[in-house]
Amino acid sequence: MAKPPSVRTPEAPLAADQMPLFYRQIATLDAARCAGKSLKMSIGFEFARNTNVVMLNGAEFEQAARAYPIVFASAPNPAALAILGVRQAENLFVDANGDWRQNTYIPAYVRRYPFIFHRSEDGQQYTLCIDEAAGALEDGTERPLFVDDAPSEIAKGALEFCAAYQRDNEATREFVRELAKQQLLVPNQAQITLPGGESLALAGFELIDRAKFDALPSFVLTDWRKRGWLGLAYAHFISLGSFADLIERAGKKQVLM
Structure with missing residues (x-):
């Protein structure tokens, strides 16, 4: 059984080639490193400007489907x-x-930043870390991450958020593995022509084959209903309508450029 997540003493920073999206300088959250520092109320979303895709957890599908494919x-x-x-x-x-x-x-992946979990090599321990390159800390004690060398309520909140994210992410991976097992995922690409005439090709992703999904045997559908997976599949189908909004927004941005 995996040990519960914790805020721990310092460990070696991750190498640059191991960094996940957005993160540049991950270090363990600890009292010494955060001494005399306060967490800014907001760092904005400039860090996410140059990406057109982020990971999404199943628990977010219903809300996310209204805006994103x-x-x-x-x-x-x-x-x-x-x-x-x-x-x-x-x-x-x-x-x-x-x-x-x-x-x-x-998306929760975006809201989680600059915090993140680092998993130990044996997979039994998750340690709360922060991206020191995010500029999220400033001098002061208004919003400390540690009080008397103990995690503050803010640090505990970050820990709880990352723990919930990790649980949802593992559950989502299980769902995607099942989609692959049932041979429902098919490679796809979107051929897009913007209002101004610019042609784009968006590739490297997979969709659920609707015909194969509709042909799933009843015992699979019953199992998926119990697991909450049917709702995820239907949210996926609904979300594909959001491509039209993306194309419209991209076209408007093209006119302004």
Whole structure:
């Protein structure tokens, strides 16, 4: 059984080639490193400007489907993904001020930043870390991460958020593995022509084959209903309608450029 997550003493930082999306300088959260530091109320979303896709957990599908196409990647690491833009390195939901589009759901992967879990080599321990390159800490004691060398309520909140994210992520990977096992995922690409005439090709993702899904035997559907997976599949189908909004937004941005 895996040990519960914790805020721990310092460990060696991860190498640059091991960094996940957005993260550049991950270090363990500890009292010595955070002494005399306060967590800023906000760092904005400038860090997410140059990505057009982020990981998405199944628990988010219903809300995310209203804004983002939800697609999948079955290999090498099973994942669900939210498409944020139709051009490489362009997030259509971050404006010139580094703010996320108002009244739009923000994926948990984005909201988690600058915090993240680091898993031990044996997979039995998760340690709360922070990206020191995020500029999220400032001098002061208004919003400390540690009080008298013990994690503050803010640090505990970050720990709980990352723990919930990790649980949801593992459950989502199980769902994607099952999609692959049932041979429902098919490679796809979107051929897009913007209103101004620019042609784009968005590739490297997979969709659920609707015909194969509809042909699943009843015992599989019953099992999926119990697991909450049917709702995830239907949210995926509904989300594909969001491609039209992305194309419209990309076209408007093209006119302004």
